Amino acid sequence: MRSDDVIADRYLLVEVIGAGGTGTVWLAEDLRGHRKVALRRPLTIGPGCRADLEREVEIARKFRHANAVEVYGVVGDGDDCWLAMEYFRATSLATKGVLPPRAVAAIGAQVADALAAAHAEDVVHRDVAPGNVLVADDGTAKVTDFGVSAWRGATTTGSGRVCGTPAFVSPEVADGGRASAMSDMFSLGATLFAAVEGRPPFGTGDPDACLRRIRSGREEIAVRAGALKPVLDALLQRDRATRPTAVQAGEMLDRVAAGQQVSPWPGVRRQPHGLLAAAAVAVIALLLLTVVRPWESEAGGPARTVLGDPRTADPCAVADSRVLGRFGNATVAGDHGGFDRCDVLIAVSGDDEIDVVFRLDSAATGEDGPPRVVRHAPRREIDGCGIALTLADLAVLEITARSDDDVDTDYCQVATVAADQAEHVLARHREFPRRPSADPRSLARVDACRLVPRDELATVPAFAGASPSRGFGGWTCRWQSEGGALRVVFERADLAAASEGTRTVVAGRDVYVEPEGYGEFTCAARVFHLRYADRHGGGHVELALVVAEGGASMTDLCRVAVAFAAPVATRLPEV
Numbered sequence: 001m002r003s004d005d006v007i008a009d010r011y012l013l014v015e016v017i018g019a020g021g022t023g024t025v026w027l028a029e030d031l032r033g034h035r036k037v038a039l040r041r042p043l044t045i046g047p048g049c050r051a052d053l054e055r056e057v058e059i060a061r062k063f064r065h066a067n068a069v070e071v072y073g074v075v076g077d078g079d080d081c082w083l084a085m086e087y088f089r090a091t092s093l094a095t096k097g098v099l100p101p102r103a104v105a106a107i108g109a110q111v112a113d114a115l116a117a118a119h120a121e122d123v124v125h126r127d128v129a130p131g132n133v134l135v136a137d138d139g140t141a142k143v144t145d146f147g148v149s150a151w152r153g154a155t156t157t158g159s160g161r162v163c164g165t166p167a168f169v170s171p172e173v174a175d176g177g178r179a180s181a182m183s184d185m186f187s188l189g190a191t192l193f194a195a196v197e198g199r200p201p202f203g204t205g206d207p208d209a210c211l212r213r214i215r216s217g218r219e220e221i222a223v224r225a226g227a228l229k230p231v232l233d234a235l236l237q238r239d240r241a242t243r244p245t246a247v248q249a250g251e252m253l254d255r256v257a258a259g260q261q262v263s264p265w266p267g268v269r270r271q272p273h274g275l276l277a278a279a280a281v282a283v284i285a286l287l288l289l290t291v292v293r294p295w296e297s298e299a300g301g302p303a304r305t306v307l308g309d310p311r312t313a314d315p316c317a318v319a320d321s322r323v324l325g326r327f328g329n330a331t332v333a334g335d336h337g338g339f340d341r342c343d344v345l346i347a348v349s350g351d352d353e354i355d356v357v358f359r360l361d362s363a364a365t366g367e368d369g370p371p372r373v374v375r376h377a378p379r380r381e382i383d384g385c386g387i388a389l390t391l392a393d394l395a396v397l398e399i400t401a402r403s404d405d406d407v408d409t410d411y412c413q414v415a416t417v418a419a420d421q422a423e424h425v426l427a428r429h430r431e432f433p434r435r436p437s438a439d440p441r442s443l444a445r446v447d448a449c450r451l452v453p454r455d456e457l458a459t460v461p462a463f464a465g466a467s468p469s470r471g472f473g474g475w476t477c478r479w480q481s482e483g484g485a486l487r488v489v490f491e492r493a494d495l496a497a498a499s500e501g502t503r504t505v506v507a508g509r510d511v512y513v514e515p516e517g518y519g520e521f522t523c524a525a526r527v528f529h530l531r532y533a534d535r536h537g538g539g540h541v542e543l544a545l546v547v548a549e550g551g552a553s554m555t556d557l558c559r560v561a562v563a564f565a566a567p568v569a570t571r572l573p574e575v
Contacts, residue, residue, distance in 0.1 A: 001026070001041070008077040011039055011084070018092075019482040023551055027087060036087040037072065041080070042551055049081045049553055050074060056083065060146050062121040067114035069134070069144040088142050093191065094130035098198040101228040105256035107133065108192045108231075110141040112250035115188065118146070119181040119246055126179045128187035129165035130194055166207035166214075167200040171238050171381070174214040182240035185249060189235025196225050201236060206471045207478060212361050216388050216398045217379040227256050234265030238381060242266070305373050305426045307360065307395035310473040311444065314435030315358040316342035318397065318422040324356060327414055335492045335534045339444050340472050344418070352405035356418050360432075361396045362472045373426055375419065378412045385411035387419040391432070397422060441530050441573045443542045448488040449477035451544070456567040457486075460560060484550015486560070487518070488568060495539040498526055506562070507569035513562060515554045522549040523557035525565040530575050544568050 001024075005013045011028040014036075018025035023042040030037050042049055053074045060071035070086040093107065111133055118125060125132075125146060132145045164173065170186035173179050193201045201220050202213040217238060222229050231252045237243050244252065244265060252262045307313050319342045321330040328348040336343045340361070346354040374390040384402025391397070399422060401414035425433065438444040449468040457479060458464040463486055466479040475490040501514030501524075510528040517524030527544040534540045546568050548560035 006031075007039065007080070007082060008075050011037065011075065011082075013039070024482065030084075038069075038085045038087045039075065040083045040085065042553075050076065052551075052553060053081055053083050056146065059123055062123050063117045065114045065117040067110040067140075067142050068117070068146070069142050071146075085144075088134055088136065088144075090134040090136040090140070090142070092131050093133040093135050093141075093195055096130075096135060096195065098224070099195050101196055101224070101226040102257050102259065103139070104192050104195045105228050105231070105253045106139060107135055107141045107195065108188065109250050109253035109257055111143055111188060111191075112246045112253055114143045115181075115184055116246035116250060119184070124179050124181055125184050125187075126173075127164045127168075128184050128191055129168040130191050131165065133191065166210040167202060167204055168194075169211070169214065170240065171214055171217070172240055174211040180240065181246065182243050185235050185243045185246065186237075186240070188246075188249065189232050189243075192228065193220075193222060193225070193232050193236070196228055196232075197222055198224075206362075206469055206476070208471055208476055209361055212359065212398065215400070216386050216396070227259075227261055230262050230264050231256060237265075238379065305391050305429055306393040306431055307391050308431040308434075310340075310360065310362065310395070312434045313360055313432045314342075315340065315360050315397070316435070317433035318425045319344050319356070319358045319418075320421045320425075323417060323421045324414065326417070327354065327409065331536070333534075335494075335538075335540050337493075338489070338491055339475050346414070348407055348409065352403065352407050354401055354403045354407060354409060354411070354414060356414060357398070357400045357402075358418070358422070359398045359400070360472065361398060373423065375423065378415060380412050383411075385415045387415045389419065389422060389426070391426075395432075397432075439530065439532075441575050443475070443490040443529055443544060443572075446490070446573065447474040447477075448490060448544075449474065451488055451568045451571045452477070452479070452486070452564055453567070456564070460563065481550075484548065484552065484557075486564060487545070487547040487549070488564075489518075489545040489547060491543045491545060492540055493543060495531070495541055498528070498541050498543055501526070504562070506565045509569045509572075511562070511565050511569070513558055515558060518545065518547040518549070521551065521557075522547050523554060523561045525558075525561040527565050527569050527572070529572055544572060 001013060003013055003015055007013065007028065010030065010032050012031055014027040014029060016024060017027045017038065023040050026039045028037050028039045057071050057073055064070060069088055072084040075082040075084050115125065123146070125143065127145060132143060134142045134144055168187045168190040170183040173183050190201050197220070199220065202210055203220065204210065219236065222232055225232055231249065234244050235249060255262050316332060316334045319332055321332045321344050324330040324344050324346055328346040330344050330346045333343040333345050341357055341359040344356040346356065348354060372392065376388045376390070379386045384400055386398060386400040389397040399415055399418045401411045401418065449470050457466055462481040463479055466481055469478045471477065477488045479486045499512055501512040501517060504511050504513060506527065512526045513523065515523050525546040527546060529542040529544055531539070531541045546561050546565045548557040550557065
């Protein structure tokens with residue numbers, strides 16, 4: 001497409017004004033309506049293009065609001081399809097940099113008003129993020145991209161794979177739960193946090209790492225928020241039931257924007273302030289120096305347990321089924337998911353079980369780490385509890401006890417016992433225990449980013465020149481394009497679960513293609529690699545998942561996944 005092209009004999013293209021996960025946006029002149037409009041063209045055009053856009057129009061027309069970009073309709077032009085929208089001369093909040101608290105509150109109040117109108121019609125946005133908030137020079141804000149919205153009854157997919165911008169999703173959505181109006185409110189809080197602090201509350205970087213930090217509750221502290229902080233604290237509560245509604249948030253944000261103070265939200269613990277804060281800091285510092293003595297261990301020498309090489313660190317070394325056996329019949333399951341985790345499954349009654357996950361994660365920042373292992377307070381949730389241990393190189397061991405069953409157990413008690421044992425093991429090691437030598441053919445030894453070289457990426461124009469983002473241990477890799485993303489993810493699964501989807505053969509390997517196999521708006525091609533028996537004799541397989549995600553039709557997403565499955569399959573070790 002070029003400037004001066006005419007779409008459907010009506011819309012004269014002027015210039016590209018935006019691009020993202022849902023496609024390219026053009027400024028256009030409506031030759032009949034004599035007005036400027038925004039035309040969005042999906043990155044990939046396929047048979048389902050028009051149906052997808054019609055669905056978006058149906059959602060957007062459920063409500064109208066001055067602070068939501070209006071959607072006019074779908075424009076067909078031969079095999080092409082476009083979405084015609086209101087043209088709003090503005091830039092996204094993501095480009096604004098750090099803003100003063102009152103300015104952020106004024107923007108947030110407008111976004112909250114738009115969300116209140118949407119929620120009243122049972123429409124959930126599901127991707128409230130700085131990139132989807134447009135702000136004009138006069139401060140007017142509008143929410144855009146309701147294309148990933150859904151009726152409130154819709155659900156996301158489990159296993160922590162979600163729809164939305166990873167750094168801004170709520171804990172329940174990051175954990176694979178149901179998206180709701182309250183999820184939007186958490187995302188609004190994260191969006192406003194980023195606008196006033198200059199970074200999201202749970203950091204940036206690899207999307208999977210962001211989701212793990214959100215699930216673990218490792219939140220940054222707001223230092224620039226000022227009068228906005230009580231509102232952020234309310235919106236960012238982990239329990240969705242205790243967050244304010246859009247209407248309530250809008251009222252609080254209006255007061256902050258007007259220069260007024262707001263009271264702490266019920267359930268949010270007050271922080272010490274003024275002289276009390278200074279005294280509290282002094283007392284805490286004295287206690288830390290007295291009890292922890294960071295320059296030496298209990299034995300008198302340095303205590304700096306580090307992760308070391310993440311590819312050889314063994315999370316199963318701190319997962320003790322004997323210690324957890326007090327809660328039920330406990331067994332170590334070292335073949336669930338990625339190489340960064342180890343599970344202990346506790347059978348408590350009948351088919352009910354508790355899953356205790358020991359997961360390693362890389363450092364969130366490049367700062368110096370603590371002088372010894374730091375244990376964080378338990379994070380209690382409705383269906384689980386988590387405890388994080390930060391090592392001396394800022395790597396993190398996350399221990400989470402949870403269940404999908406109705407288990408009458410104190411999950412934090414389970415997590416505490418698991419964390420006590422992990423600390424006991426780490427106290428004996430300067431470096432995290434190593435895993436046994438992996439099979440030379442194992443994906444544990446492979447760098448996922450090397451499986452799709454630049455020349456292969458260039459075969460799909462959308463990914464030409466895309467740079468890889470390497471995940472923990474090199475076991476995941478992600479390439480971002482204007483219209484979506486490509487991932488390669490190494491996992492382990494039992495043969496039955498891995499064989500879901502449509503079977504095909506690529507480069508001599510079994511590949512199972514499954515729409516929404518890695519979450520909504522994704523298609524996953526599971527490339528079978530090394531088949532083996534787990535420690536209990538069960539049949540398992542190592543998988544290289546090739547995942548295409550974005551706003552294209554499912555047919556096109558699966559086509560991209562299968563296309564990249566070929567170079568991945570050919571570069572895997574021989575088995």
